[in-house]
Amino acid sequence: MRRELAVVLVSGGIDSCLTAAIANHTCNPAFLHLNYGQKTEQREKKAFRDIAEYYKVKKRLEVDMRHFSVIGGSSLTDEDIPVAEANLKNEDIPRSYVPFRNANILAIATSWAEVIRATKIYIGAVEEDSSGYPDCRESFFKSFNLVIKEGTKPETDIRIITPLIHMSKKQIVEKSYELNAPVHLTWSCYQNEKKACGICDSCALRLRGFQQAGIKDPIPYVKQPSYL
Amino acid sequence: MRRELAVVLVSGGIDSCLTAAIANHTCNPAFLHLNYGQKTEQREKKAFRDIAEYYKVKKRLEVDMRHFSVIGGSSLTDEDIPVAEANLKNEDIPRSYVPFRNANILAIATSWAEVIRATKIYIGAVEEDSSGYPDCRESFFKSFNLVIKEGTKPETDIRIITPLIHMSKKQIVEKSYELNAPVHLTWSCYQNEKKACGICDSCALRLRGFQQAGIKDPIPYVKQPSYL
Numbered sequence: 154m155r156r157e158l159a160v161v162l163v164s165g166g167i168d169s170c171l172t173a174a175i176a177n178h179t180c181n182p183a184f185l186h187l188n189y190g191q192k193t194e195q196r197e198k199k200a201f202r203d204i205a206e207y208y209k210v211k212k213r214l215e216v217d218m219r220h221f222s223v224i225g226g227s228s229l230t231d232e233d234i235p236v237a238e239a240n241l242k243n244e245d246i247p248r249s250y251v252p253f254r255n256a257n258i259l260a261i262a263t264s265w266a267e268v269i270r271a272t273k274i275y276i277g278a279v280e281e282d283s284s285g286y287p288d289c290r291e292s293f294f295k296s297f298n299l300v301i302k303e304g305t306k307p308e309t310d311i312r313i314i315t316p317l318i319h320m321s322k323k324q325i326v327e328k329s330y331e332l333n334a335p336v337h338l339t340w341s342c343y344q345n346e347k348k349a350c351g352i353c354d355s356c357a358l359r360l361r362g363f364q365q366a367g368i369k370d371p372i373p374y375v376k377q378p379s380y381l
Numbered sequence: 382m383r384r385e386l387a388v389v390l391v392s393g394g395i396d397s398c399l400t401a402a403i404a405n406h407t408c409n410p411a412f413l414h415l416n417y418g419q420k421t422e423q424r425e426k427k428a429f430r431d432i433a434e435y436y437k438v439k440k441r442l443e444v445d446m447r448h449f450s451v452i453g454g455s456s457l458t459d460e461d462i463p464v465a466e467a468n469l470k471n472e473d474i475p476r477s478y479v480p481f482r483n484a485n486i487l488a489i490a491t492s493w494a495e496v497i498r499a500t501k502i503y504i505g506a507v508e509e510d511s512s513g514y515p516d517c518r519e520s521f522f523k524s525f526n527l528v529i530k531e532g533t534k535p536e537t538d539i540r541i542i543t544p545l546i547h548m549s550k551k552q553i554v555e556k557s558y559e560l561n562a563p564v565h566l567t568w569s570c571y572q573n574e575k576k577a578c579g580i581c582d583s584c585a586l587r588l589r590g591f592q593q594a595g596i597k598d599p600i601p602y603v604k605q606p607s608y609l
Contacts (some may be wrong), residue, residue, distance in 0.1 A: 214451065214452070216448040216452075217447060218445075218446075219491070220444040224493050225446075226585055252492045252496055252534075253488060253529075256484075256491065256528060257489060257492060259488075260484040261485060262480040264484075287531070287532055288532035290531065293531040294522065294529050296527040296532075298525040299486060300527075302524075303515070303516075303521040303524045304484050304515055304516035304525075305481055305516075
């Protein structure tokens, strides 16, 4: 039986790597990577390509969304806003939040899915462990599914799948090793491209997940934060 | 009293020009123009700038969405798909449909609105007269409003306004003249940049609107289709 075609959003981080592993299990994956002017763009692109090679994915698309740097408002894309050191107890929405980023990403993924006739879009969003970004919540993805239904051709049937939505970073690390996902090829740091900084939000969440899972993170770090 | 800031999507066509006129009446407009690799990109950009000058709009943003040409699937962006001659009786979704285009556009508009703290997004979508594009229906915009509510910061309050949604092209032409909108500065043709072709979907709908309103279209045409 021919497998369903699924667009898989692969940023190159550990969450998207596990998502790719899960999608690859049941679907024929088409990998989509988005450059949105983030500071670690080149390193993330390399991670994307490495993971695609690992899973022998032929259908790939890399898209430049330069407009995020134009719009600004986030430390990830705006040179005038420094990347903050992590504060995992902070309840506020962090400076690294790119406004409405996931809606932009899902809109592109849906356009591509409609053209290549994919029926699913996999995205590795995590609600509980996601630094409080509003567009990482399950309710957001549910309402986006409605928008897809309303905004695509009647014969189109595309659904967003969020397999990690209720997982913790610890569970993500454990599941990644269980499924032999190529964790060593991933990149999560918001700040650096050679050795991960260990102190940005993304590094801190990742390192805490590895620590809680009792597994050593295989990628190189400049330093690991003292509070871990 | 200080007027509410509103993002107005201005493609440069007559619909967006009237939308700008309506928004300008009650809000402080911020004009947003999107280049998505359409064949008449340069001419539309000029129309956008001319209309912005006309309304003395200071806050403007022009965004390149090159990914639409990469994704393909539409005659407006894909060099391999010719722009079709209009067939206004055809019920099918036409070749000029860019898959899920309005969702991509609204996602960008929402990101910008969140950064500049605009509270409304005006878009000149027309449901009944829109060539059957699924993402021009009122139900689509209603569900997108839900996505905005779910996917932006709690303190953010942004709503999509579609003042033309139930208007016919005839009514749009009439209302444009009633509000002194600069119709002479607009461009609607999908095909040409100097003289409008008169035969693409967009030209045909526009010309029929002017004919029904009993007004002469002020922009130049190569030819007007015989069935009008």
